[in-house]
Amino acid sequence: MFQRWPWKWFAIIGFVTLIFLKLITIYSSTFLFPITSTAPLQSNPSFSCAPPHHSYTFCNTSLPIKTRAQSLISLLTLQEKIQLLSNNASAIPRLGLSAYEWWSESLHGIASNGPGVSFSGPVRAATSFPQVLLTTASFNRSLWFLAGRAIGVEGRAMYNEGQSGLTFWAPNINIFRDPRWGRGQETSGEDPMVASAYAVEYVKGLQGEDLVGGDGGFMVSACCKHYTAYDLEKWGDFHSFSFNAMVSKQDMEDTYQPPFQSCIEEGRATCLMCSYNRVNGVPSCADRDLLQRARTEWGFKGYITSDCDAVAVIYEDHKYAKAPEDAVADVIKAGMDINCGTYLSRYTKLAVEQGKIQEEDINQALSNLFSVQLLLGIFNGNPIKGHFGNLGKEDVCTPEHKKLALDAARQGIVLLKNDKNLLPLKRMNITSLAIIGPSANDSSQMGGDYTGVPCNPISLFEGLQPYIKTTYASGCGDTRCNNSHGFAEAVRISIEADAVVVVAGLDLSQEDEGRDRVSLLLPGRQMDLITAVSSASERPIILILLAGGPVDVSFAKVNPKIGSILWIGYPGETGGQAVAEIIFGEFNPGGRLPITWYPESFSSVPMNDMSLRPDPSRGYPGRTYRFYTGEVISAFNHGDMDASHVIMLFGRASTSIRGAPQKTLIEFTRVHTESLNANQVGLVIGKLVSALDRGFIFDLVPTPPNDARESACSLIETLKDDKKKGPKSKSQPADSPSSLQIDHDWIAEHARQVARMLVGGMKVIGIYIWVSDSVFKNSTIMLSQTLKGVAEATPLPETDWEERLLIHICYSPMRWTCRTCTWTSNITSSSLRPCDFKMGRVLTSLQTFKCNYNFNLRLPICHESASNVQTLSDSLRQGIYHHAKELKDARAVIDGDLVVNDEPSTSDGVHEVELLLPFMKDTYAEACSRKDVLGVLVFKGSVCSFAYLNSKEPISQAVTDIKRDIIMSLQSRLDIICDEAYGDVGPADDVSQEASDGISTDKPVSQLVLQLLRKECSLSFPRRVFVPWLAGTYICDYLQPSETLEVLKDHCVELMSMEAPSDASTILEPEIDAPSLVTKSFWDVAIPFNSASSSPLGKSGIDPREESSKKSTKSNNLNIMGAILFLLLSILVGSVLYVVRGSRT
Incomplete structure (x- = not known):
């Protein structure tokens, strides 16, 4: 029968059958059912969705989360579902699901x-x-x-x-x-x-x-x-x-x-x-x-x-x-x-069988x-x-992480007492130190509960040894300190040492999961040990409290032989080093207690009483600083060194409100300050929102010393004729009246550089000054002039805000006052006006919007006459200016939805923004067409931008902030290139030589004048890098191709007064294609001049048109290769069949 069929039909039928089977395989594995593999099943796969089980629908990463979850649920039996409801979820080998804890x-x-x-x-x-x-x-x-x-x-x-x-x-x-x-x-x-x-x-x-x-x-x-x-x-x-x-x-x-x-x-x-x-x-x-x-x-x-x-x-x-x-x-x-x-693995099936729950609940x-x-x-x-x-x-255990753990311990330790400035110790005055206490040489006590295996734990004794000759005695057998057997040795070494440190407090035998304390006093005979050592020591001793919860140390507060008290909590693996640095003055403790320290009498209050508010009728004092009406163990923070200082703003409700807190914390921030006798000036970072007609303050950034290491502000004495002075009253200050001397230019330059680092609508909105009231009153005109200089250095584009803020922080007594200044007017003594303000949870309520924007600008190089060649910077600024006008009309797509109204955004998380440029008439290109054209600048790349939106702002504000940020980022990079070039300008005779050599990345550009020759030149612009800042927000910096992240870290420390990012994984470098410039001469230009052809980036940061083109090219190449191979195979099969058929006939 088959001999009657033409042989070509066998080939056609076979080919169609192969295609049909392939389609069935793809369709069934994705949408209907997975093809069962004959490979042996794994008893417990090392990870889920490993081959050969990766073809299940729930393993398909291109499908929505909900679809994948429902697909997996549909494949499970009731018993399998139940075994997944416990923390130690069992493996399901038939589906390739590994066990999970x-x-x-x-x-x-x-x-x-x-x-x-x-x-x-x-x-x-x-x-x-x-x-x-x-x-x-x-x-x-x-x-x-x-x-x-x-x-x-x-x-x-x-x-x-x-x-x-x-x-x-x-x-x-x-x-x-x-x-x-x-x-x-x-x-x-x-x-x-x-x-x-x-x-x-x-x-x-x-x-x-x-x-x-x-x-x-x-x-x-x-x-x-x-x-x-x-x-x-x-x-x-x-x-x-x-x-x-x-x-x-x-x-x-x-x-x-x-x-x-x-x-x-x-x-x-x-x-x-x-x-x-x-x-x-x-x-x-x-x-x-x-x-x-x-x-x-x-x-x-x-x-x-x-x-x-x-x-x-x-x-x-x-x-x-x-x-x-x-x-x-x-x-x-x-x-x-x-x-x-x-319980769920043991009794859920029974609950289903009894009808108490349904399988749908599971x-x-x-x-x-x-x-x-x-x-x-x-x-x-x-x-x-x-x-x-x-x-x-x-x-894991990287140097950056260990440094961060050390910083956490340094910043958290609280100085409770420091009589006569006992701390810090000066090594030049002492030669030996004794450290006493059962936990002083035990690094296992440093972590508290829920601790793993630390990298390199350092006990308190080990932390002090590199600084000075140190001797150790436990004093007590353990923290319980049930007897005085070790007291004599502790007293002996304290007598012989120049300085004494006693470590007392708690451990997990006293406070832990499943274990509450019954007393707020130190355990056992620890108080007796401290008293014995302090009495024997020639000098006042240092008491270190290693404890989580508060301890009643009233006896130590009033004992003059106990000069300093430090609360160190459970300081972690680097706690020994942190404490040693504080004792010897390498770091000043600036922590504040986050809990109330109650006296021992509070132990009589029933712990099971959950009421926070006091009830005088039953002698109940209330709880926490917001409601507690009893006595407390006072805590003071001392220190006269430069340090990070915690500023807290408290509010009080009207006494007519029933149950209102006595006071409540409204906001807090940590700023670096000089010692309280010094003065400080810096920038106010925030956001001005026209839609809400209000401004938001995010942070205070001190202005660092200038290149000559001179402070941005200093005090000058205002001398007066002694004859005109009357006798001073006791209420008058003993010193002469003072005013400020301020480096206006340096503060303005600091503001300009910081403004480049801000994203998401954040701006430099003013300055702050940390001085006494009298100095502030004598310096208002100078401060207003400084504020005007800052405003001119950091203009706010397209806003109606003509005012800037001036915040005065007075340290004795501690308080804040806020004033505004209209910098566009003439500066007079009345330029500053009081301003109402309040602090609230602003940063933590911000929503984040992110945009990866791809641009490709082709800018004509024109000149007015044959002898007047346009500068490169002028051409780029013109191009950016015209592109900004086009970008202003771009529509935005946020999380896949076109933005059509000004309603506030209701969802949280990071929102993806894409910008869609309209088709519009290119007036810039028309303007250039009427001039002589020398060549073209191809300015292209990607810009990553963030915007941060207050929950009450319209969503369109985020789009506006992103558009402005994109243009600002391009302008900032151009400014950086220009700044470097102008700083290296040589003699005029060298200009033509430099220009003739073109532009390259391996040498500085000493003159931004482009002499287009018949060759292509290129210039790479700085890349934008993002660093975590406050409450999940980011700031940015710009790095040249040759610069490393160390430059970024230096800028963060110097300009923003923040900790250098210790973990490189927190630094974002999302710009895959950093902006670059390519020049083409008139003879090299083979395409029409277009002003701005831009498209949004996808989430991957790749131009979708370019990626599609690459995929299409690759697919076409594969199709061509496949067609050629199939043709060769067909010729071979046809030849064999022809020979076989010929032999039979």
């Missing part, structure tokens, strides 16, 4: 508490930062963010090495309500505003959402815990497993809940942990109203986990549920998704869990090939 800890470094972390692989240690309470004492938002970022990097690196998960159950953002709470050390203190700010910064840093957007864009997952009103471990008969926290609605709303709301709304945390305790009778994990509020009101989109065994205690301790399966049903229906423990929990895993890239295949696959063991 949800429980990893990272409170102040990667910790070994959870089973998800192991230090037995390539990574043997991780950076141990100070315990959270000490880091909070720095009141430095940037530090909190950077610490979170470093921990997140190390967590991701350990995951890539197979030594941790990606879901870290931190931070602990409960309020430190009672000083006896064993876990208070883990928190950020007693103030809800501070706790909220810390939560936002730490979570943003840890999760790294700003590093990469889209699916797989989270570095790790953070978890806000413990939700809610959880602050008791074991006190008397009360235990966290069974405690019922009775909380008033007022206390709940203004104290207990705000940190969780901020953690979710602003920090965008992807996990929420419900606590052990009941709140007003209902277990937290079974309280549907509580859990659903996070989702419906705060926009929570992550997963909710129980604390470990918090489901079991609902039945076993609270007796809230009648049976284990009832407890399971309660939490699943309330909205909890996963159980740290075994599906919803799994959807929340899988969505977070998908955002982390866990189902994207090999993690080494993912967004953060470059991180590994070399990114």
Whole structure:
């Protein structure tokens, strides 16, 4: 039969069949069902979606998160679903799902508490930062963010090495309500505003959402815990497993809940942990109203986990549920998704069989869990090939991370007492030092709870040894100090030493998870040890308190033989070095206590009383500085060295408001100041919003000394005729009246350079001065003139703001006053006018918009006459000016939606912005066509821009700020090139020679005059680099091709007075194609002159038209090659068939 068929039909049928089978394979693997592999199944794949299972729909990274999650759920059996509801989720080999441990800890470094972390692989240690309470004492938002970022990097690196998960159950953002709470050390203190700010910064840093957007864009997952009103471990008969926290609605709303709301709304945390305790009778994990509020009101989109065994205690301790399966049903229906423990794996199936929950309830929990895993890239295949696959063991315990941990300890340590300026010690005056205390030579006590394996821990004794001859005695056998057996040795070495340090306080035997204190005094006989040593010592001693919670040291406060007291919290692995630097004056302590230090009498207040507000009728004094009416252990901050200083602004409500706080913290900031006898001037960084008719202050940046190392301001005495002076009263100052001498030009230049570094609508909006009232009054005209110079150096384009701010900070007494000055008018004594202002949570409420903009400008080089050649800078400035006019009319697409109105943006996160340029008549090209054309400048590249929007601003403001920022960035780069060129201008005779050599990147441009020859010249512009600044915002700098990141770090320190970024991974270099200039002479120009042909970049930063062209070319080449091979194969097969057929006939 086959011989009757023409042979060509066999070839056609075979070819069509092959194509049909290929299409069926592709279609079925993506949309219908995966092709079953005959390869042996793995018992536990090393990672999910590994070949041959990568063809499942849930592994397809091009599909939406929700689609992928639902696809995976549809493939699971009920039993498989249940085994995924516990923290130790089992592997499902038939689907290629690896086992996953949800429980990893990272409170102040990667910790070994959870089973998800192991230090037995390539990574043997991780950076141990100070315990959270000490880091909070720095009141430095940037530090909190950077610490979170470093921990997140190390967590991701350990995951890539197979030594941790990606879901870290931190931070602990409960309020430190009672000083006896064993876990208070883990928190950020007693103030809800501070706790909220810390939560936002730490979570943003840890999760790294700003590093990469889209699916797989989270570095790790953070978890806000413990939700809610959880602050008791074991006190008397009360235990966290069974405690019922009775909380008033007022206390709940203004104290207990705000940190969780901020953690979710602003920090965008992807996990929420419900606590052990009941709140007003209902277990937290079974309280549907509580859990659903996070989702419906705060926009929570992550997963909710129980604390470990918090489901079991609902039945076993609270007796809230009648049976284990009832407890399971309660939490699943309330909205909890996963159980740290075994109750869900043991009793969920029974709850389903009894009809207490439906399989759809389980599906919803799994959807929340899988969505977070998908955002982390866990189902994207090999993690080494993912967004953060470059991180590994070399990114853990880096010098930058250890330096950051040291900075955190330095900035958090608090000086409580410093009589007669005992600190700092001067090494020239002493030759020996004695250090005493059971924890002084024990580095294991430096971290507090939830600590992992530190990189290079340094005890206090080890930290002091490099400075001076040091001897050590424990004094007590351990922190409990139950006897005086070691007192004699401690007294002996204190008598022999020139200086004495005693280390006292607490450890985890006194305060820990599951362990509350019963007393606020030092444990055992520690007080006796301190008294004995101080009495024997010839000089006053230094007392160091190593403790999380507050300690009543009233005896030390009044003892003249105890000269200085330092609270060092639990300072982490570098704590020994930080303390030594402070003792010997290399760093000045500037921390502030984030908690109230109560006297021992407070120990009689019932710890189970959750009320914050005082109740005189029952002798209840209230809690925290906002409401407490009793005595406190006073704390003072002393120091006369240059230092970072924490400025706090408090507010008081009307006494007519029932239950109002006595005072409440409104805002805080940390600024570097000279000693209090010095004076300081600097810039006010902020944003002026025309739509709201108000300005926002973000930060104060001191002006550094000029190139001659001269201060920007100094005091000059105003001399008067002594005969005209009357006798001074006691209330008058003893010194002569003084006024300021200010370097106007240098402050204006500092403002100009700082303005280049600001993005997102942030501007230099004024100056501040830190002087006494009398000096300020004598210097108002000079300050107004300085303000005018700053305004002229940093103009605000296209705004109606003619005013600039002048903030006066007086240090005795400490207060702020704000004034405005209309700099366009003549400066007189009345130019400054009072201005109302208030400080609030501005930075933490900003929304971020990001745009990658691709431009390609072709600019004609023209001259008015044959002898008048236009300069390169003039041509570029003209081109940028005309492109700015075109960019002004561009439409914007934000997160895929065209911006059509001025409504405020409601969603959080980083919003992607694309700009669409309109087709318009090119008047610039027409203008140039009427002149002689010498050649063309091709100015192209990409610009990355950020904008930061207040929640009340219209979304169009972000678009406007981005457009202005793009143009400003191009102008700034041109200014930098011009500044360098003008600084190197040589004799006039050399100009023609330099010009004839063209423009190149390997030598400076000494004269910006272009003599176009018959050759192509090029010039690379500086690239834009972004550095984390405050509360998740960025500033930028411009680096020449030959410059390294060290130049950037120097600029950050010098110009912005900020810590140099220690972790290179926090520095963003998103501009793939930095701006560059190519010149073409008239004879080389082969295309028409177009002014501005621009297109937006995609998220990858690549011009989509160029990428499409590359793909098309590649595809065409492959098609041609395939066609040729198929033709050759067809000829070969045809020849064989012809020969075979011929032989048969």
